[in-house]
Amino acid sequence: MGRWIEAADGVLVRRYQELDLSVGLVVGGESCLVVDTGGDAGQGAELAAAVREVTPLPWQVVLTHSHFDHSFGTEAFAPCAVWAHRRCHADLVATGEQQREKWARSYRERGEGEVGDRVAAVRLVLPDHLVDDGAELDLGGRRVHLRHFGPAHSDHDLVVHVPDAGAVFAGDLVEHGAPPQFGDAFPQSWPAALDGILALDAPIVLPGHGDPVGRDFVRDQRAELVLVAELCREVAAGSLSVEQAVPRSPYPEEFTVAALAR
Numbered sequence: 127m128g129r130w131i132e133a134a135d136g137v138l139v140r141r142y143q144e145l146d147l148s149v150g151l152v153v154g155g156e157s158c159l160v161v162d163t164g165g166d167a168g169q170g171a172e173l174a175a176a177v178r179e180v181t182p183l184p185w186q187v188v189l190t191h192s193h194f195d196h197s198f199g200t201e202a203f204a205p206c207a208v209w210a211h212r213r214c215h216a217d218l219v220a221t222g223e224q225q226r227e228k229w230a231r232s233y234r235e236r237g238e239g240e241v242g243d244r245v246a247a248v249r250l251v252l253p254d255h256l257v258d259d260g261a262e263l264d265l266g267g268r269r270v271h272l273r274h275f276g277p278a279h280s281d282h283d284l285v286v287h288v289p290d291a292g293a294v295f296a297g298d299l300v301e302h303g304a305p306p307q308f309g310d311a312f313p314q315s316w317p318a319a320l321d322g323i324l325a326l327d328a329p330i331v332l333p334g335h336g337d338p339v340g341r342d343f344v345r346d347q348r349a350e351l352v353l354v355a356e357l358c359r360e361v362a363a364g365s366l367s368v369e370q371a372v373p374r375s376p377y378p379e380e381f382t383v384a385a386l387a388r
């Protein structure tokens with residue numbers, strides 16, 4: 127079960143204990159936009175019911191990126207417009223099946239068979255409204271901008287900017303309460319994507335995991351990611367071994383993965 131936090135007027139975050147996940151809801155005058163859908167059909171259905179407690183307006187969905195915990199709950203909202211970056215669609219086609227098997231197995235091995243069964247039973251819904259650099263949605267008296275700032279946490283991260291609320295959903299470009307995740311990441315260009323978020327000048331930043339943060343938190347995480355990028359460059363150039371770089375990384379446990387990323 128999740129719980130809503132109202133981050134700004136009509137801009138809500140739903141927080142989950144599972145993976146410390148945060149998904150979002152933007153309510154306009156004529157429709158609403160759901161930001162990410164959770165990791166399985168059960169989570170998606172719980173979220174859809176929770177949205178209906180907030181608003182009866184028709185919904186659209188935007189996926190910040192293809193990782194299962196953000197994109198596997200979409201079926202509960204279908205049929206509806208599902209926005210995502212063009213490469214998010216491609217990645218779900220390419221890796222959806224693998225992600226389903228990997229995470230179903232992982233949950234079952236951790237003794238969480240019920241969650242594993244739910245992940246295994248997911249019927250993937252692919253995005254049908256594809257974005258390259260950006261798109262603008264009109265929710266009725268409220269405009270929302272979808273923006274892509276280049277490869278970072280994945281090669282297709284979308285952020286969801288609500289200018290009239292001074293809020294931006296950052297997906298996993300910003301992680302609160304846990305280190306950024308580098309499994310599909312591009313450490314070298316990640317800081318530039320955070321520059322894109324900072325340039326929006328939105329005081330409220332809503333990470334894909336953890337609690338709402340402000341611009342200072344993003345600046346601090348950017349500085350850490352600059353350090354990771356420098357260490358990755360030195361490792362790639364052969365002037366530093368991974369073993370030497372690990373203790374110098376702000377995220378020692380994630381560094382080997384980061385160094386092996388693009």
Ligand SMILES: [Zn+2]
Pocket residue numbers: 191193279298307
């Ligand atoms: Zn992710």
